[in-house]
Amino acid sequence: MIEKSYKDAVDFVRAVYGTTEFISLHEPKFVGNEKAYVADCIDTTFVSSVGKYVDRFEKMMSEYTGAKYAVATVNGTAALHVALRLAGVKNDDEVLTQPLSFVATCNAISYCGARPVFVDVERDTLGMSPKSLKDFLSKETSRKNGGCFNKATGRKIGAAVPMHTFGHPCRIDEIAKICDEFGVPLVEDAAESLGSFFKGRHTGTFGRMGVLSFNGNKTITTGGGGMVLTDDEALSKRAKHITTTAKVPHQYEFVHDEIGYNYRLPNINAALGCAQLENLPRFLESKRKIARKYEEFFAGSSMAFVKEPPNSASNFWLNAVVLKDRGARDQFLRETNNAGVMTRPAWRLMNELAMFKDCQTTDLSDAKWLEDRVVNIPSSAIVSW
Template sequence: MPSNPAQAAPAIPLFEPEIAGNEWRYVKECLDTGWVSSVGPYVDRFEAAMAAQAGCRHAVATTSGTAALHVALLVAGVQPDDEVIVSGLTFVAPANAIKYVGAHPVFIDAEPEYWQMDVDLLERFVTTGCRVTGGQLRNVTTGRRVRAIVAVHVLGHPCDMDRITALARRHELAVIEDASESLGATYRGRPVGQLGDIACFSFNGSKIVTSGGGGMITTNHASWAGRAKHLTTQAKSDPIEYVHDDIGYNYRLTNVQAAIGLAQLERLPEFVARKRAIAAKYAAAALPGVRVQPEAPWAEATWWLCTVLINKDATGTDSRAVLARLAAAGVQARPLWHPVPGLAMYRDCQVLGGEVMERLYREALSLPSSTALQPAHQDRVIAALRDAVTANAANSR
C-alpha cells in the first residue's frame, strides 16, 4: 500500500476537455456523410455560431489560433519592417505571428492589478515615443512605421479595450484582439471578439471550447473577412481552375473539428459559469500569502486558468517550490509564460516596462481549472496548496 494517500489518488490535471454534449452525434454525422475534410456544413455552422457569439457579422475558421493571428495581421495591412505593439505577458504565439509577416514586435508590460496590457505605457509609447511623418505613425527610435496593436486578453480577462481603441483611432492603428484564452469573457457587457477591428480565437485542447485544435477570426469588416477566407484557402482565385493570385495558406479547419467545436460552443454559458465558480472557490479559500488574479470592475472574466500569486515574504517559500510540492501531491499546476521579450529571438526588440511581467513570471502559478473539475478534487487542490505554502513555517516549528 502506498505510504502517501495523496499519491494513491488520481492526479488532478491542470485542464482537460469536457466531452459530454453533441460531439459524438455531430462527428458521427460527418463520418456517415463523408464530410470529413476542410469543407462541409459544420464549418459553415461553426463560423456562423462564432460570429453570433462575438456579436460580429463575419467569422472565418482556421487551423489554429496562431494561424488566425497570422492572417489577421495580413488583412490588417501589416507589411514587412512595420512595427506591431503587443502585450509582453503572453504565450509566444502573437509575437511569432508578427515575425511571420516580417514585422517587428514592440512589447508593452502588463499593469500590476489585473495583469493586462498597461495602457498608460502604451499611450506613453504612442504619444512620446512616436511621431507622425508623411501621414504615418513612426517609432522615433527605429524610424519604422507602427501599424497595429495586438491586445492579448490574458488568462480569460479582457484588456481595457475602450482606452486601447480610442488611442488606436487617434493614430490610425488597427486593433487585433487576441482572445485565444478568453472566449465567453465580456468587457462592459460586450463579448470579446467585437472590441477591435478583428479578433482571433483558439480551440486548442486546453481552451474553454475545444475542437481538438483550430482557431477563428471574427470581424465586422466584410472585405477583411473575405480576404481572410481567401488567404486561408491557398488564395485560389478560380472555382474550377487551379489559379492562385497571392501567397496563400492551408489554414482550413476540418468539418470534423468544426463539428466538435460547435457542440462545445453550444455549452459555452455553462462552461463559463463553472470556470467562474471554480475561481470564486479558490479565492474564498483565502490561503495565507496566496492572491487570486483580481477581476476589473469593467470585466467579466472566464478564468480560463485560475492563477494565483505566491507571496514569498508571507509564505517563506517561492512559487517553484510550491509547484514541486503540488506535483508531489498529485496536483498539476504551472507557472506563467516566460516574458516574451526575454526569449532569445526577441531580446533585441523594444520593451516598455518589464518589471510586472518578470514578477508575475516569478510568483504566479495556474491551478487546475477544468470545467469538469469536481468539488472534491478542487478541495484536494486547495488542501495541497495550503500545505505547500505553509510547509516552511511548519518545518521551522
C-alpha cells in the same frame, strides 16, 4: 492574515475536484453532441475542407460573440497571422504587444516579417497597460503620411496586439481609444478569452480584428482550431480567401490569384466545435463556481487569487494566484506538482527569449513582477455539477 500552507492548497484543489488522482491544469470535456456530429462527418465522408459544419460553426460564433463575421482557421496562431496581415502589417514593421503572453503572439508577428515591441502589463488585469502603451506612442513615435513611426528605428508601427491573459479582459476600451488616436490598427489576441466580456461586449470585438483559439487546453476545443472575428465584411472575405489558398471560385478550374495559405478549419474539427459551443454556457457556469471557491479559500492568505477585473465578465479559463516572491512561487510549484496537482508558472517573458531579446521594450517592471510570482492552478470545468 490566515496563513495557509501549500499542502492546504493541494487538499483544497483535491476537495474541489473530488479526487485523489492526478489533477491536470485544464482538460477538455465532451458532454453533448460531439460524437454525433463527428460521426456525421465520417458517415458522409465530409471530413476535410468541404461540409456544413464550418459555416455553422462560424455562424454560431458570430452570434455568440456579436462579431458580424467569423472566419474559422486551423489554429489560433494562423488566425493571428492572417489578422495581422490583413490589418496591413508588413515586412520590417513593428507591432506593439505585451511580454506576458504565449509565444504564438510573437511568432505570428514574426511570420509577417515584423518585430515585436514590448509594452508593460498591469498587475490587476495581467493584460497590456493602457498607460504604458500611451507613454510609448506619445514619446517614442511620430505621425506621418497617416501612419505612426518609431522615432528611434524609423519603422512603422503596423499594429498593436493586446492579449486577455488567462481569460481576464484587459482594459480594452482604453487601449482601443489610444490606438485610434495614434492611427495604429488594433488586433486583439482573444485566444484565451472565449466567453469573456468587457462592459458587456465580447473580447475580440473591439479592434479591426480579434482572434480566438480552440486548442485542446482552451475553454472549448476543436482539437486544433482558431477564428478571426471582424465587423468588416471586406476583411472577412479577404480572410476567407487567403486562408483557402486564394483559390478563385470555379466549378472545375484551379486558379489562385495570390500566394495564400492552407489555413481553413476542416469540417470534422468544426463539427466538434459546434457541439462544444453548445456546451459553453455550462462550462462557463462551472468555471465561475470553481473560481468563487478558490477566491474564498485564498482570501486573506499570502497566496493572492487573481480576481475578475473591473467591468468584466471573465471566462476564468485558467485561475491564477500571485505568490509572495519567486522563491515562494518555485516552492509552490514543487510541492503541488509533487503532490499530483498540476500547476505551472506564467510564461517566461517574451523579451527574455533568445528570438526576441533584442526587441525594444518600455519599462517592464510589472510584467517582471508578475513573471516572478504568478502560478496557474487546476481550472477544468466540472461537468457532473
